[in-house]
Amino acid sequence: MSIAENGPATPTTIDATIAYLGAQGDGGARLPDGSIVHVPFTLPGEVVRLQNSAGRWVLDKILTASPDRVEPPCPLFGECGGCTLQHMRPAALLEWKVDRVKAALGKAGFTDSPNPQDFQVSPHSRRRADLAIRRQGKAILLGLHARNSSDVVDLTSCLVLHPTIINALPAxxxxxxxxxxxxxxxxxxxxxxxxxxDVLLSTDHSLTTGDRTRLAALAELLSIPRISWKPQSGNGEAENVAQRGSVRHKLGDAEVSPPAGAFLQATAESELWIQQAVVHALPKKLGKRDTIIELYAGCGTLSFPLANHARVLAYEGYASAASALKAGSGGTRVTASCRDLNRQPIMSKDLTAAAVVVLDPPHAGAKLQMMQLTMGKPKTVIYVSCNPAALAKDASGLHSAGYTVSSVTVIDQFLWSAEVEAVCGFTHGSSHRSRNGLSRSG
Incomplete structure (x- = not known):
């Protein structure tokens, strides 16, 4: 059979120009046939040579490098799936994240948003980590998954994690x-x-009596106040298996005892910037009788700073976090309640009565709660986002309901990743707030 009968042969290599970065941080290029291919570890403007590998186009070499390209500082880059953008100049990475948030607001209909304030955390500052454990012969692999794989890359080096975590890994x-x-x-x-x-361990089998003794010794060796455990499969509550001291953490002016595995903002400096951005987005004048309704409150990261300005009704669906918030709220103007907002949202009539509604929803957004919010139309809504796609969907409802954007803050707290945090203030009707910028700190 002739080549003509088979059609043109598929080329083994092809040159392409990277046009943009996709949501996961991979460079996007349009091929001659009109199809789009996403290529890891490339940057906009670069000319690259792609090679056909088992029907997929993969990076062969970079022909023309971007001026924003730098040498990745971590020896595990490319192997570990934790950082995907270490080859990009940090200032350019922050600019890209700002553009992602602006694009999300534009997609929601807000075409005249104020210029964002932007912040970027320092290396060695991330204070929480979720690591995988694998046995490999007599060795233990403790680290992150390889990119698009279940394989575990042993974390022998990390420029992101806090020294307290890195120093504990060998023990x-x-x-x-x-x-x-x-x-x-x-x-x-x-x-x-x-x-x-604070340590929460999950394993594929139950702990033995000897295991509990060993974990108690480990807690003593590393001066860990609490080691908790739960089975790897299932959603059972964590059990404290080694407790040698109290567990405490300051949020604003209050102190809480977070549950095992509690969600905290990734770094101390980004937590402060988020708190400042939320407070900045509040109306200039709040009366003593005014109420702030806070949704998805967690352990109180925003609740206690907000309570310095008005009474706060804080709702959290995770029972252990809600209990920690409630226990720490004594003597403050925070009233904490446990409520699954994804199934039982706060109703529009209650939201209407609030001076401000603050929400920090999960990655998927707050679809059901947003329906009530747009019907209630409180004068000020402050939305803390960890996902531009969810922000675009949720904010579109605010745009349709007549809101305008009063402030935008973009925070790169997941350094060298595609993840981005944003705090957006929205106002309804004649309520407008100064668009003056935040002061940088930290």
């Missing part, structure tokens, strides 16, 4: 190696709290 590997309840795999969540390192 944690040694301690985990002897656990009988860890047959093949597990996970470990680490939080750096004011009281020290």
């Amino acid at each position: 944690l590997r040694d301690g985990l190696r002897s656990l009988e309840g860890l047959r093949q795999s597990g996970d470990i969540q680490l939080n750096v709290l004011d009281s020290g390192l």
Whole structure:
């Protein structure tokens, strides 16, 4: 059969220009046939040579490099899936994240938003980590998954994590190696709290009595106030298996005892910037009788700073976090309630009565709650976003309901990743707020 009968042969290599970065941080290029291919570790403006590998186009070489390209500083870059953009100049990375937030607001219909304030965290500052555990012969691999793989890359180096976490990894590997309840795999969540390192361990089998003794010794060795455990499969509550001290963490002017594996903002400096941005977006004048309704409040990261300005009704669906918030709210103007807002949203009539509604929804957004919010039309809405796609969907309802954007703050708290945090203030009707910028700190 002739080549003509088969059609033209597929080329083995092709040259292309990277036009943009996709949502996951991969460069996007249009091929001669009109199709789009996404190429990891490339930057806009670069001319690259792609190679056909088993029907997929993969990067062969960079022919013309972007001026924003830098040498990745971590020796595990490209192998570890934790950082995907270390080859990009940090200032250019922050600019790209700002553009993502602006594009999300534009997609929602807000074409005249104020210029965002922007902040970027320092290396070695991330105070929480969710690491995978794998047995490999007699060794323990403790680290992050490889890109698009279930394989675990042993975290021998990391420029992102807080030194408290990095310094604990060798002893944690040694301690985990002897656990009988860890047959093949597990996970470990680490939080750096004011009281020290807090550990939540999950394993593929139950802990033995000997395991509990070993974990108590590990807690003593590393001065860990609490080690908790839960089975790797299932959604059961965590059990404290080693407790040698109180667990505490300051949020604003209050102190809470977070549950095991509690969600905290990624770094101390980004937490402060988020708090400042939320407070900045408040109306200039709040009366003593005014109420702020806070949705998805967690353990109170925003609740206590907000309580310095008005009474706060804080709602959180995760029972352990709501309990921690409630226990820490004594003597403050915070009233905490446990309520699953994805199933039982706060109704529009209650939101109408609030001077401000603040929400920090999960990655998927707040679809059901946003329906009530747009019907209630409180004068000020402050939306904390960790996902531009969800922000675009949720903010479109605010645009349709007649809101305008009063302030935008973009925070790069997940350094060298595609993730971005934003705080957006929205006002309804004649309520307008100064668009003066935040002061940088931290």
